[in-house]
Amino acid sequence: MDKESKSHKEKPLIGITMGDINGIGPEVIIKALENSRITQHMTPIIYGSTKVLSFYRKQLNLDNFNFSPLNDISKPYHRKVNVVNCWEEQVEINPGQDNAIGGKYALKSLEAATNDLKGGHISALVTAPINKLNIQSDTFKFAGHTEYLAEKAGQSESLMFMISDTMRVGVLTGHIPLKDVPAAITKEALVKKLKMMTKSLKQDFGITKPKIAVLGLNPHAGEEGLLGSEEKEIIRPAIDEFKSKGQIVMGPYPADGFFGAGDHSKFDAILAMYHDQGLIPFKSLTFSTGVNFTAGLPFVRTSPDHGTAYAIAGKNQADEGSMRTAIFAALDIVKCRKENKED
Incomplete structure (x- = not known):
């Protein structure tokens, strides 16, 4: 293995769920990852839909954001932003609307990412905001991400x-x-x-x-x-x-x-x-x-400290600062855990 390949292999894979597609999740993800230099430190993997990202890239005129669809989680593109398509069907996107569609596809994104996180395919998970009400279903009966992930980890508390x-x-x-x-x-x-x-x-x-x-x-x-x-x-x-x-x-x-x-x-x-x-x-x-x-928890999960913010969704007004900080916090914690384990 050459030096460059080894460097990529050691780079943490940071999974990012899309959250409610009608909220500001897609916008803050795009803005946080728009600078390609972020891939020097980690390999971002978005769980959601290339179609949704393309919609918001056009809607918000964020043409500098580029990504690559990822079909095999074991072969990520290390110099790019990767996207795992968690659904193939065309989905109606209505920025700012609180509806069942937002909850349904937020859950699809979360389930796919959590499976890869538990399977050790990604190093950490960053979750974009969900609506705690419209995401409720037969498979999601939790007060939020925290309780859901604790249950998936087989723990009663976190x-x-x-x-x-x-x-x-x-x-x-x-x-x-x-x-x-x-x-x-x-x-x-x-x-x-x-x-x-x-x-x-x-x-x-x-x-x-x-x-x-x-x-x-x-x-x-x-x-x-x-x-x-x-x-x-x-x-x-x-x-x-x-x-x-x-x-x-x-x-x-x-x-x-x-x-x-x-x-x-x-x-x-x-x-x-x-x-x-x-x-x-x-x-x-x-x-x-x-x-x-x-x-x-046995794995690393972070999220921005804000909600779906429907009032400003799709208007290019969302501040990506907390999402960017959440992504780098996940990276720092992954590195710290590794260092402490090695010690």
């Missing part, structure tokens, strides 16, 4: 981990109604998520001695029981368990003051108690550069 260059925020309870959050906060659940977070910080980000902050559930972290007992009875005992083993886990902190004072910058990661408690400050501080990473 960790929704929002990451950027300046902060990392995980959530104890993900896509569940707010009224169900208190009952889901148990010491067992906290210990499990903190273990996932600690392992991820070490193997995926190369942090040998992670510093983790844990937020409280109630206003002012319960005010020593005045505003709620979860901090005293559940959260603090879980933190103490990690401290007793020499790990740097601090808290529980009142969420408002914690982010308001900039204390998040003092830690490698923060564990929030519920979805919006963690994602509102994260997106406020890192929007367009933040990434959703599913930690705790």
Whole structure:
């Protein structure tokens, strides 16, 4: 094998699902991959349809974007953007419309990519936004990508981990109604998520001695029981368990003051108690550069931190920053896992 062929073989294959074809997924994928220099670092493989990509390339006047259909996953074109056609039929594309077609073909893309990911044919998966309602079907009864991929990995749980260059925020309870959050906060659940977070910080980000902050559930972290007992009875005992083993886990902190004072910058990661408690400050501080990473799985999956954005779909207004960051985050995590495995 010559030096150039060896170089290509060692280049990670990054799979990218198309998401809802009526949302901004195709647009941000095209814009993120439009610069051909990206293929110097990885080999992108889009799961979706060349017809859909051609439609948006023309619609958005993005003529610099080129791709090659890929018929054999074992023989990718390493200097090009590859596209796996997950369907052959002509599909009606209506940018900005929330309909069953968008959900049906988003699922086809996701299923094909997940099969290749589980089979070891691609190094990582980056998922473009789906509509969590219109994708529901007999084969997809999940709250989102995170839960679907955990089930496909044969695991009951994973960790929704929002990451950027300046902060990392995980959530104890993900896509569940707010009224169900208190009952889901148990010491067992906290210990499990903190273990996932600690392992991820070490193997995926190369942090040998992670510093983790844990937020409280109630206003002012319960005010020593005045505003709620979860901090005293559940959260603090879980933190103490990690401290007793020499790990740097601090808290529980009142969420408002914690982010308001900039204390998040003092830690490698923060564990929030519920979805919006963690994602509102994260997106406020890192929007367009933040990434959703599913930690705790045997494979690497990232996604941009935005949704389908139907209101601007097909109008050439979508910012591809988060998608590009998600692609490079997947690449970085793949490399970090490989280095830590070799060590």
